[in-house]
Amino acid sequence: MTYRLYGVRDFANFAVHLALGATGAPHEAVFLEPEDLKSPDHLARHPLGMVPVLETPDGTMIETAAILLWLADRHGGLAPAPDSPHRAAFLSAFFFTTSNIHIAALDLLHPYRPAGEGPVRAVAEGAHDRLTGRLTVLEDLAARDPDWWRQDAPGILTFYLGMLTRWCAAFPACPDLAISLSA
Ligand SMILES: N[C@@H](CCC(=O)N[C@@H](CS)C(=O)NCC(=O)O)C(=O)O
Structure with a gap:
């Protein structure tokens, strides 16, 4: 599956976009305008109408830190692994x-x-x-x-x-x- 990242240019999705690029996994970025964030379509993705939102094979994810850590654990190489002394x-x-x-x-x-x-x-x-x-x-x-x-x-x-x-x-x-x- 291709990851789909919803964001606004220069908002918090930026860090997730960099991480997706580093994984090498197929992904696409959907850039919204700030005024689109409280639309019914986007509120269905994020209950507060915020970004980032990442669609993954395991479901839709919100919260930048959670998404980054999930990508690191899933793909490796972006953070010390759970059993690492670091x-x-x-x-x-x-x-x-x-x-x-x-x-x-x-x-x-x-x-x-x-x-x-x-x-x-x-x-x-x-x-x-x-x-x-x-x-x-x-x-x-x-x-x-x-x-x-x-x-x-x-x-x-x-x-x-x-x-x-x-x-x-x-x-x-x-x-x-x-x-x-x-x-
Ligand atoms: N705790 C959330 C915060 C996300 C957040 O603050 N996103 C901002 C952009 S950087 C946002 O979507 N703002 C739009 C709004 O508040 O309407 C996370 O880390 O993902």
Whole structure:
């Protein structure tokens, strides 16, 4: 079966698209417009009208982290295998990224969401500080067990983090609070 990935350009489907490409498995990407996400057709795929959505032989999947981990387990080579001694460190860093870094990135990109337009600057500055601190934590985790962090063999963590850091560099609501990729 050909995987079918539903997404919007530059939304969270980007990491899944990179992972699908790395598996070499047949896949197609269906790009929607943001205004299509709450259509009955898409709400039938995702109860909140979000992306990514991946159609697989085992059924329709939602949630970026779940999809990435499922692809890694199914196809191998994109993360330490369940019996690998590096699995524990990898899972810690992967879920640190999906929860702590992704959530902070959303506040940098959409600082009006928590409480409207009033505190936008304060929310964005707080997000920038949290991101800087949390990326430093991730660097410390990587230094402890760099096996899953090899640049010659990018995997699902690299794809996820690459997407998040690209967002934080390219799309912050306050341009002066962009996260520097070189830093
Ligand atoms: N926890 C979900 C979040 C997905 C998510 O936030 N998707 C955004 C795009 S990056 C979305 O679909 N936004 C459209 C909307 O909220 O209407 C996941 O990781 O898949």
